[in-house]
Amino acid sequence: MTKDLQEDNKKISEDMMISDEVYMTSGVHIGTRQKTADMKEHIYKVRNDGLYIIDINKTDQKINIAAKFISKFNPENILVVSVRQYGQKPIRKLSEYTGIKVLDGRFRPGTLTNPSAKGFIEPELLIVTDPLADSQALDEARNIGIPVVGLCDTNNELKYIDIVIPTNNKGRRALALVYWLLSRAILKENGKIKSYENFKPTVEDFEAEI
Amino acid sequence: MKKAEKCISCGKGLIERGSTTFICPNCDTKIGRCNSCREQNVKYHCQECGFIGP
Numbered sequence: 327m328t329k330d331l332q333e334d335n336k337k338i339s340e341d342m343m344i345s346d347e348v349y350m351t352s353g354v355h356i357g358t359r360q361k362t363a364d365m366k367e368h369i370y371k372v373r374n375d376g377l378y379i380i381d382i383n384k385t386d387q388k389i390n391i392a393a394k395f396i397s398k399f400n401p402e403n404i405l406v407v408s409v410r411q412y413g414q415k416p417i418r419k420l421s422e423y424t425g426i427k428v429l430d431g432r433f434r435p436g437t438l439t440n441p442s443a444k445g446f447i448e449p450e451l452l453i454v455t456d457p458l459a460d461s462q463a464l465d466e467a468r469n470i471g472i473p474v475v476g477l478c479d480t481n482n483e484l485k486y487i488d489i490v491i492p493t494n495n496k497g498r499r500a501l502a503l504v505y506w507l508l509s510r511a512i513l514k515e516n517g518k519i520k521s522y523e524n525f526k527p528t529v530e531d532f533e534a535e536i
Numbered sequence: 537m538k539k540a541e542k543c544i545s546c547g548k549g550l551i552e553r554g555s556t557t558f559i560c561p562n563c564d565t566k567i568g569r570c571n572s573c574r575e576q577n578v579k580y581h582c583q584e585c586g587f588i589g590p
Binding site: 468 | 537553554555556557558559561562569571574575577587589590
């Protein structure tokens, strides 16, 4: 590797919110054995065992972009959903620190579309942990015409997703790290913390129990 | 927020169900996306700042 290239790589890692090693140890870059055309541009390479690897530089950029986007909305008008077990604690924590509304566990049909349904809400933005698992929420968001931010793995399609965060959306630690970074970035964008160091909770606080 | 009139990718009017309007993450430009562009994952780019999504 030439010196210039090494310096370029160093610069890229310095621009990132946390070091690439943290991303690697949390398994944010680990994809699945399936690849969709939509996610092709976010894939870095395919490993010998057939696993597709996600480009963590893009993950980092997109978390930043998503945080900027989310901070443009009133937190009370944002809904974050996760049917996945490992995504439920991280989203509850995200809600605790940012004030975003949370719906963990089963998404009751009609929550966004049926005014007479129990727990009916009218959010202006939806955040989904897995577009495949949270398809009911995604469908209803489409019906009411609100934008969607989605955490997408290599096997996800980007139908009705307006801002994508390419990441491993199945891992316990990966989901905890992504939501921790997202909460920190949202608070910074909103001006509630001055720098990232002022964000006291740790990634472990966001991790779901095994 | 008032809806954008046209889809930023194809120029179609945003009258059908499934279309959406949101503000660009980098600048404050309104971005409209129609149902078919969202369904087919057609890329959009902000005309002010050049942001490419999704």
